[in-house]
Amino acid sequence: MSTPTIPDTCPRCDTHEVSLLTESPVPGRWSMYLCGVCFYSWRSTEPGYATDPATYPAAFKIDPVDIPKMPVVPSIPARRA
Amino acid sequence: MAYEDLREFLATLDKNAQLLRFSDPLSPEPHLGAAARAVSNLTDRGPALLFDNLDGYERGRVVLNVVGSWPNHALMLGLDKDTPVKEQFFEFARRWDAFPVEVGRREDAPWREHTVEGDDIDLFHLLPLFRLNRYDAGTYIDKAPVISRDPDDWDNFDAQNVGIYRIQVKGKARLGIQPLPTHDIGLHLRKAEERGENLPVAIAVGNEPVITTVAGMPLMYDQSEYEMAGAIQGSPYRIAKAPLTGMDVPWGAEAVLEGEIVAYSREVEGPFGEFTGYYSGGRRQPVITIHRVSYRTDPIFEHLYLGRPWTEMDYTLALNTSVPLYQQLKKDFPEVVAVNAMYTQGLLGIISVRPRYGGFAKAVGVRAMTTPHGLGYCKVIIVVDETVDPFNLAQVMWSLSVKFHPAHDLVVLPDLSILPLDPSSEPAGITHKVVLDATTPIAPEQRGHFSQEVDAPAETEAWENRIKQLLK
Amino acid sequence: MAYRDLRDFLATLDENGQLVRLTDPLRPEPHFGAAARAVANLTDRGPALQFDNIDGYERSRAVLNAVGSWPNHALMLGLDKDTPVKEQFFEFARRGDDFPVEVERADDAPWREHTLDGDEINLFHLLPLFRLNRYDAGSYIDKAAVVTRDPDDPEHFGKQNVGIYRIQVKGKARLGIQPVPAHDIGLHLRKAEERGENLPMAIAIGNEPVITTIAGMPLAYDESEYEFAGAVQGSPYRIAKAPLTGMDVPYGSEVVIEGEIIGGVREIEGPFGEFTGFYSGGRRQPVIKVHRVSYRTDPIFEHLYIGRPWTELDYTVALNTSVPLYRQLKQDYPEVVAVNAMYTHGLLGIISVRPRYGGFAKAVGMRAMTVPHGLGYCKVIIIVDDTVDPFNLAQVMWSLSVKLHPAHDLVVLPDLSILPLDPSSEPPGISHKVVLDATTPIAPEQRGHFSQEVDAPAETEAWENRIKELLR
Numbered sequence A: 001m002s003t004p005t006i007p008d009t010c011p012r013c014d015t016h017e018v019s020l021l022t023e024s025p026v027p028g029r030w031s032m033y034l035c036g037v038c039f040y041s042w043r044s045t046e047p048g049y050a051t052d053p054a055t056y057p058a059a060f061k062i063d064p065v066d067i068p069k070m071p072v073v074p075s076i077p078a079r080r081a
Numbered sequence B: 001m002a003y004e005d006l007r008e009f010l011a012t013l014d015k016n017a018q019l020l021r022f023s024d025p026l027s028p029e030p031h032l033g034a035a036a037r038a039v040s041n042l043t044d045r046g047p048a049l050l051f052d053n054l055d056g057y058e059r060g061r062v063v064l065n066v067v068g069s070w071p072n073h074a075l076m077l078g079l080d081k082d083t084p085v086k087e088q089f090f091e092f093a094r095r096w097d098a099f100p101v102e103v104g105r106r107e108d109a110p111w112r113e114h115t116v117e118g119d120d121i122d123l124f125h126l127l128p129l130f131r132l133n134r135y136d137a138g139t140y141i142d143k144a145p146v147i148s149r150d151p152d153d154w155d156n157f158d159a160q161n162v163g164i165y166r167i168q169v170k171g172k173a174r175l176g177i178q179p180l181p182t183h184d185i186g187l188h189l190r191k192a193e194e195r196g197e198n199l200p201v202a203i204a205v206g207n208e209p210v211i212t213t214v215a216g217m218p219l220m221y222d223q224s225e226y227e228m229a230g231a232i233q234g235s236p237y238r239i240a241k242a243p244l245t246g247m248d249v250p251w252g253a254e255a256v257l258e259g260e261i262v263a264y265s266r267e268v269e270g271p272f273g274e275f276t277g278y279y280s281g282g283r284r285q286p287v288i289t290i291h292r293v294s295y296r297t298d299p300i301f302e303h304l305y306l307g308r309p310w311t312e313m314d315y316t317l318a319l320n321t322s323v324p325l326y327q328q329l330k331k332d333f334p335e336v337v338a339v340n341a342m343y344t345q346g347l348l349g350i351i352s353v354r355p356r357y358g359g360f361a362k363a364v365g366v367r368a369m370t371t372p373h374g375l376g377y378c379k380v381i382i383v384v385d386e387t388v389d390p391f392n393l394a395q396v397m398w399s400l401s402v403k404f405h406p407a408h409d410l411v412v413l414p415d416l417s418i419l420p421l422d423p424s425s426e427p428a429g430i431t432h433k434v435v436l437d438a439t440t441p442i443a444p445e446q447r448g449h450f451s452q453e454v455d456a457p458a459e460t461e462a463w464e465n466r467i468k469q470l471l472k
Numbered sequence C: 001m002a003y004r005d006l007r008d009f010l011a012t013l014d015e016n017g018q019l020v021r022l023t024d025p026l027r028p029e030p031h032f033g034a035a036a037r038a039v040a041n042l043t044d045r046g047p048a049l050q051f052d053n054i055d056g057y058e059r060s061r062a063v064l065n066a067v068g069s070w071p072n073h074a075l076m077l078g079l080d081k082d083t084p085v086k087e088q089f090f091e092f093a094r095r096g097d098d099f100p101v102e103v104e105r106a107d108d109a110p111w112r113e114h115t116l117d118g119d120e121i122n123l124f125h126l127l128p129l130f131r132l133n134r135y136d137a138g139s140y141i142d143k144a145a146v147v148t149r150d151p152d153d154p155e156h157f158g159k160q161n162v163g164i165y166r167i168q169v170k171g172k173a174r175l176g177i178q179p180v181p182a183h184d185i186g187l188h189l190r191k192a193e194e195r196g197e198n199l200p201m202a203i204a205i206g207n208e209p210v211i212t213t214i215a216g217m218p219l220a221y222d223e224s225e226y227e228f229a230g231a232v233q234g235s236p237y238r239i240a241k242a243p244l245t246g247m248d249v250p251y252g253s254e255v256v257i258e259g260e261i262i263g264g265v266r267e268i269e270g271p272f273g274e275f276t277g278f279y280s281g282g283r284r285q286p287v288i289k290v291h292r293v294s295y296r297t298d299p300i301f302e303h304l305y306i307g308r309p310w311t312e313l314d315y316t317v318a319l320n321t322s323v324p325l326y327r328q329l330k331q332d333y334p335e336v337v338a339v340n341a342m343y344t345h346g347l348l349g350i351i352s353v354r355p356r357y358g359g360f361a362k363a364v365g366m367r368a369m370t371v372p373h374g375l376g377y378c379k380v381i382i383i384v385d386d387t388v389d390p391f392n393l394a395q396v397m398w399s400l401s402v403k404l405h406p407a408h409d410l411v412v413l414p415d416l417s418i419l420p421l422d423p424s425s426e427p428p429g430i431s432h433k434v435v436l437d438a439t440t441p442i443a444p445e446q447r448g449h450f451s452q453e454v455d456a457p458a459e460t461e462a463w464e465n466r467i468k469e470l471l472r
């Protein structure tokens, strides 16, 4: 079993902080990857719409600069005195 | 796939386990009406009901609920009985395009077997007539095509009208009829009375279901119902000449009553429980004298329960109301995908469209109100996106729940015309109408946040097919 | 009639022909989501789907659509699988009156068989996690009971909360969760964060269906979901202590995950395809660190397809939304007969009432908008008479078609609160709402001509019973 090649680019936010999330319990069937920026995850055996940065639809792409602007749910309360 | 007559259709229902026979002795009231009401209450997949042991009759038979379910409606169209309503709609609309299909004439009609005339006629002996709803004025014939000709254009086949009107049986050979002025028979009667003549009519009781359905359809004045029936059944419709009046009547009818509407006669008729779920009230309406009756041996009295929806009436009117509205809307708005106007004959309708631009869906809804049928119906029109099946009410409720914004999507139109039978109209015949736009707003409208709709996962259709097989 | 665990319920489904096993080798994406979407598309009487040959797993199993049809929902309640929805509603409401039913504790829970701690934990190996809808951010757990306690009152059993929240699996032992501030878990988290603490929690995956249904029900803050589950299943609900956190979790769970929500942390989560039929968008939400997992041998991953209605979600929230609304309305308005708030979790609801006087039905509709659940839902409320079954949409369409007069029966309320997930709201969270009053006007209102409604013929009920037997 060779170690899987980790993809270079996140299909969703197009950054390059992809890590190996897990490998299949039965060795060699598939791997799952995780983006460290937008926390998108995917399985190597999924159809292209979920795995290929080039075909991932624009409506669902995320620009990393927008992440800090996303609504915080729930908001973080102040500590009690 | 054409059915020769009612008996052949009943045999098909029987083969498909869509016919129940009741052979225990029964008095017609209240049982026959109750049984037909009951089967509609229970299910939209119910059987036809055949009664063959009726109190006071040697061999009288009554059949109810013949088209009173979606499986029976599908079988009428020669389709598999499990065909979804939406597919039945598209098939019905597709066949409509084959109109006109020339008729087939044959003079060996089975109803030529027996004849009675004049004083020998007793409709109550011929057919097991009965009161349907508790407070109906009497016994009615409510599912029989009535054939009349244009007195000014007697030989014009296309102007000959085949329609279904409620008929109160007032004597052994005497009937009351409701020929509304807006209907073709109303026009024929007006012309006859202007000429100072009676209007000859033939009434064909007990038929294969297609002519009954087409007879209830709002066709143009000079469109022949028989030629439309030929289109819908996919082969020439077989007719025969009625011996006394010369009317063209269905070849396969169980009984053919011939007579005339007596000019200037107006006599109290009704009330009769109507398709709105309310009684009609009493009116002064024309009278028919029957002169001759032809019939098959042991004729079957085919009858229809109507009252508060859903009843057999709603199945028989469902597509023959929806499809004409669809065809008329399509002419200017090819973006109309399907029309479900089956609620109380189109008092409420649901239209699915592919909107061209913002505001478009509302225009389609308002247009529906100005089609010929819409002038008397279409009080509530719900417009949904093309991705929504207007025949699937759970999907329609979803559309209203997430796409409809009451600040933007309610269009109320004041004081329009409506059929006077609408019990909410005030005065009778006038009401506000409303369009509920449950489509997704599109440019130039910019509102809401609709960009990320959840589509079906890849492979969903393949799985539908696989699971469908597993569930068979 | 209580089910011991998920396996017991699946066995019952199987006996009733309501479970389909798929044993061919399948990749989770796109097949699991597609199959669950497909079965919901095809029918409202469909089976649960069990997958037991999953690519990459030795012996893993996933179950979808466990409660995803009316027969399965009826079996959950221990009723005959053909029980009509309206009867299921009344039975559910009736059992709710037995609340609270004290729990039963047992410490030999089957999930004690196996344990993993800390770095041993890999949720992806334990369960066949998968992406459900095409553009979900990743793998989710969306049908698990999440248990937390009130940090200011940790011993209070009633304040312990059991709820269902969407959970994104972001790592082998790391999760994202959506604890909406309005929900009880949101309150628990706020208190923990005010105290500068993490919030301990347990996540119970794979359960008999009653606790899953109750966990999705809007109960009062100090009402115990377990005591309500006991009422609904008709016997004490059996729970066990989770070993690390001491949370009370279902005795019969397949897997119990324990960990804590990290105080003060928010991280991007989503989008996730939601019950509105639209994706939720991305938000910054709390993170869970998992410390310990307990599980049965070969645990079953129970999961739920969610997306455009109808899906399994709509069955699971149907009555647990309708019944609380019914109970709350009943308090002031005993004239409320039934509530069907199952459309998009109650964004659209239908209420049947016996109006006391003119205008009364509209007041009931407006009240629905101000009950706790109504503040975020109830955008469209349709009111019908007590003689109309609000679960029968054809009857509801009839009511709208003949009883609604748009000049009198539309009440639009501007700019009220709504859940922000409503895609038509603008800004998100604000919408007009509307009451459609389709009841018969009564005194002092004097309009329309409603006096002669067609009631069912005498003996209709007897005939319903007779025909029901014949159709079996």
Ligand SMILES: [Zn+2]
Pocket: A010, A011, A012, A013, A014, A015, A035, A036, A037, A038, A039, A040
């Ligand atoms: Zn990313």
